[in-house]
Amino acid sequence: MSTAELHTLTGAYALHALPEDERVAFERHLGACEACAQEVRELSATAARLGLAVSVTAPPGLRDRVLRDITTVRQEPPPHGRSSRAGAPAGRAGRWSTYALAACVAAAAAFGGVAVWQNQVAQDARQETDRAQQHNEQVARVLTASDATTTAADLGDGARGTVVVSQSVNRAVFLASDMAQPPGGKVYQLWFDDAGTMRSAGLMNPSATDDAVLLDGPVDRASGMGITVEPAGGSDQPTSAPVALMEFGAA
Incomplete structure (x- = not known):
């Protein structure tokens, strides 16, 4: 791309x-x-x-009223005070009326357009809420799995990290507590440790000090996870020393 x-x-x-x-x-x-x-x-x-806004639909009959009124409201003369005069090209007044009609129709349509746009934004917000709910449900599935194992680590400066893994669900969740925000333009990136090869498992919210992150992708054969500080947007491979390395506990 x-x-x-x-x-x-x-x-x-x-x-x-x-x-x-x-x-x-x-x-x-x-x-x-x-x-x-x-x-x-x-x-x-x-x-x-x-x-969070409520869509407002244009009042009934607004479009018809606007189209009716433009047939009775006198058109203003062209700018600079030059009204119609002898010798003016035929059809100028007609063109001005056409332009005014087009502008009024566009204005009337805009009332409906705003409502449609607001509805679309509200729908997108609802879809995002649904995605957040699905995320929370996936996190809950891991945390409540019968084979869930937990590993905790001290991340320094009072921060704590806990990783919960479920082989039956084949997913892992990282729980962060009191983590310092990364430097400007940086982000914490999570990694699966596949026998020494680091596989990206997603990014943490850079503004959250407490977070529950569903690691991207399946656990598969990963034996642990790591955290590094990476440029915003993440990296294909770690570019800094790990903030933490955590082994997955045995079921």
Whole structure:
């Protein structure tokens, strides 16, 4: 995917509407594009506010009333005080009326358009709520699995990390407590340890000090997990010393 194409994904990313491969590519792009990062922050805040708004439908008959009124309201003369005069090209008044009609129709349509747009934003917010609920249900499945194993570690400066693994569910959850926020432009990235080969397991929310993260992908044969500090958007392989390495407990 080209950089030009990535610049167009801010809106879809803010609404969590990107497929997994495009989301990963765009998050990497965010680490190098402050303009897109700023736009995502603004769009996310706006979407959150609008998602709580109630759509307002235009009053009944508004469009018909506007179209009726434009046939009786006198058109203002052209600018600079030059009204119709002898020698003026035939059809000018007709063209002005056409422009006024088009503008009024567009204005009337806009009332309905705003309601449709608000409905779409609200629908997107509901879909995001559904995704959050599905995430919480998956986390609960791991935490309550009969074969769940738990490993805890001291992450320094009072922070604690706990990883819960269920082989039957084939997923893992990382629980963070009192973690310091990463440096500006950085993010904590989680990794599965596949016999010494690190496999990306997703990113933590950089603004959350307490978090429950469902690791991306299946556990499979992973024997543990690690945490590193990476550029915003994450890395294909760890680029810094691990903040923590944790072995998965035996069932």
